[in-house]
Amino acid sequence: MENSTYVQVRRRTIVAAVLAGVALPFGLTACQSDADSGAAGKPSASGTPSAPPATITVTPADLTGDVRPDAPVTVTAAGGKLTDVTVTAADGTPLAGAVDAAGTTWTSSAALAPATAYAVHAVATNTAGSAATRDSTLTTLTPTETAFPAVAPLAGSEVGVGMPVIVTFDAPVAKDKRSVVEQNMTVTGSPNPVAGSWNWRSDTKVEFRPEQYWPAHSTVHVGLALGAIEVAPGVWGKSRDIDFTIGSAMLSTVDIGAHTLTVTRDGEVLKTIPVTLGQSGSGGQFVTRSGTKVIMSLEKSREMNSETTGIGQDDPRYYNLDVKYAMRLTNSGEFLHAAPWSVASQGRANVSHGCTGMSTENAQWMFQNSKVGDVVTYTGSDRGIEPGNGFNVWNETYDQWRQGSALTA
Missing domain, CATH: 2.40.440.10 (L,D-transpeptidase catalytic domain-like)
Incomplete structure (x- = not known):
């Protein structure tokens, strides 16, 4: 029989050692193993399991360099929140975007440029404050066919108050693409805004006129953000910016x-x-x-x-x-x-x-x-001017003119 005094001393030693965090000989270790902690992570020094690192996913995944310019870029964090996301073109131009209210998903708010490589950098932090980083790249497709938009008036020209903006494409625009094309064509007057509408004259020509004549002695900016727009199956647009001035009335x-x-x-x-x-x-x-x-x-x-x-x-x-x-x-x-x-x-x-x-x-x-x-x-004559015979945009009421817009239709 073991000496009772020795047993009592030995038990007190084991208890004291455990409470003090002292390592014991192999035969006296605790029963739980590291494998039992599973997804809870490794025990911390205090004995509390640590949080697993956040994971970051970037979409689209670029495998062949054929990402569509109209595809949104999303960056998603699981097991944490995004703290930093940048998507940058090769020339340093950043891609606009924002993180949602939950802080877990960043989505681009601007179109990608065609034939362009982008670098994605994202950082997410888990609940324990540990940061995880993800760097990736994606490359947009190079269009094999494009529709170039010729614009009148020419950039830098001075024109009269009745001049329409005329955009002529060198390839047809599909009818079901006209609305998205219009949404990406803006006409801005300065110093005061000007209300106006586009009107499709054919599948290659669309014209813009203001509701009333342009204000004299003003400037006009035409922005055609069409580089990421598929204007017909397999045919992509081209982006352009044109500025011209309005002279005397x-x-x-x-x-x-x-x-x-x-x-x-x-x-x-x-x-x-x-x-x-x-x-x-x-x-x-x-x-x-x-x-x-x-x-x-x-x-x-x-x-x-x-x-x-x-x-x-x-x-x-x-x-x-x-x-x-x-x-x-x-x-x-x-x-x-x-x-x-x-x-x-x-x-x-x-x-x-x-x-x-x-x-x-x-x-x-x-x-x-x-x-x-x-x-x-x-x-003074009974012979009226025919539609399309010249820069003939002022012989309809504005409401009639707007009926030629794909957005109005």
């Missing part, structure tokens, strides 16, 4: 019956010019169209050949003239221009083939005081 009125052209600038009448307009007869072929027209181009000299209107050389009405100071108003061939051969009729009778003719002196003055985008409104 040149608003002219032509009274076809009175044979006069009245020119105003910023509300002040500058000049009233005697003119001749389209003659009657010939089935109304030469009657000048009524409606609001916009100057499309200015040419100091232009050849005008009646064969372009169907009048051949064997017709007594045939002409082929070198015309001075020509200002185009329609696609169909209406111009303001010098017509020295008809001075006797100017202010008295309409004898032209549809153009607005005036003396060389008056045409030169008009030419020197006009710019692309200036407005010329014609009244």
